[in-house]
Amino acid sequence: MADAEVLLEVDGGVAVVTLNAPDRRNALTPAMASELIGVLDRVDAQPEVGALVLRAVGRSFCAGGDVATLTNAGKDPAAPENYDGMGRIYDSFYRLGQVKVPTIAAVRGSAVGAGMNMLLAADLRIVADDARLLAGFLKRGLHPGGGHFVILSRLIGREAAAAMALFGEEINGTRAVELGLAWESVDEAAVEDRAIELARRVAADPELARVAVGNFRREVVNGAVSWEVATQFERPAQMWSMRRSAQA
Template identity: 80%
Template sequence: MSAEVLLEIDAGVAVVTLNAPDRRNALTPAMAAELIGVFDEVDARAEVGAVVVRGVGRSFCAGGDVQTLTDAGRDPAAGDAYAGMGLIYDSFYRLGQVKAPTIAAVRGSAVGAGMNMLLAADLRIVATDVRLICGFLKRGLHPGGGHFVLLSRLVGREAAAAMALFGEEVDGPTAVRLGLAWETVDDAAVEDRALELAGRVARDPELARLATANFRKETGPPHVSWEIATQFERPSQMWSMRRSAG
């Protein structure tokens, strides 16, 4: 495992750290593959009763790595490009399938695929001055990874349109008001608050995992499943990537 993804487990709480601050934790295929491996390890550790995902530096996650997107834009359907983008999609989809309840501890900014990462968690604690930005259209890209589904299932159609189509940026208090986050606290307190919540449920890992599985089933998938939405969006995103590269 490289230093770009860190895993620490203490008292039943797994802390997964995005640790590529030089590029604001933007996801490359290699980093995404590491994340998937870490989530697999977390699931294999029966003592883990909760997971906190956080980022080092100024951003939680700045989305897909610019060079990765540029390279893929030359021919999004090429084997390596297609597989690389698929790994990035799979990394936050895999977070959404982790057996233990998950919390995103979000400081700085989250953009594009970084938004998908925090949306994939069961709960979000965000900094008061956080910047939550969908950002796809501003880059000339169609959203990917089931972004519309992930966002709208939390904030509803109106707010999802404002953010994903019209580029509205959201801070911590607005995120709480919209239902996009449970709580907003000062930047320095974000991770402590997330760990406090995680520690409560992690005391009984077996129950936590069972309750989380049923919680996700009972609160229901959206009208269009996340998996289907990812595939529905992908051809449009590939088209937009190729257009941008041209």
């Protein structure tokens, strides 16, 4: 649909999901969050998809929660429509973190607040050299939400997470790579092509991609496990892949 705020294209086993609300810098509303969740459900339902790239139209990747949404929620946070609306925004980036295929955030422009949560929910990040990455919650007079402390610190550690989330430090793409927040920073014009290039590699075998990323998240992302436990996660999956290869 031309007026959709979240777009989906599938090409060569790669699902490209596009945030398409440039007039408000892709700031998330409950309606947009619901659209995103629906698109991610569609991706999971297509077994031929082996990777996902999340990108955005316009000069911002995502400016966080929509100002009007936050203002209305602040008037009566306990009102069911406000509570549920904010929950949908939280659910949208949490849902991205649960997609059944490996995910890459292709980040150009700025990412603030919930926009940071969105890129942190992906398995990998390719960012523009001049990207502007900012937690920004306290600057708005808000406590961080959506598990921000956890998903930020698991990538960059306690010290850097404190600098960004508590003390308002803003970083660019180059610094993001130095801190371990992103895999690579490139010229803005090359961000999406580089992300899709990486996605195509793993998407070449979508069945294996789905099994591998499930164990990757269990072992690494959702709280590190011991080496012993990791071997138990990996053994059945590896044996399955060996048998599959032998039968091919």
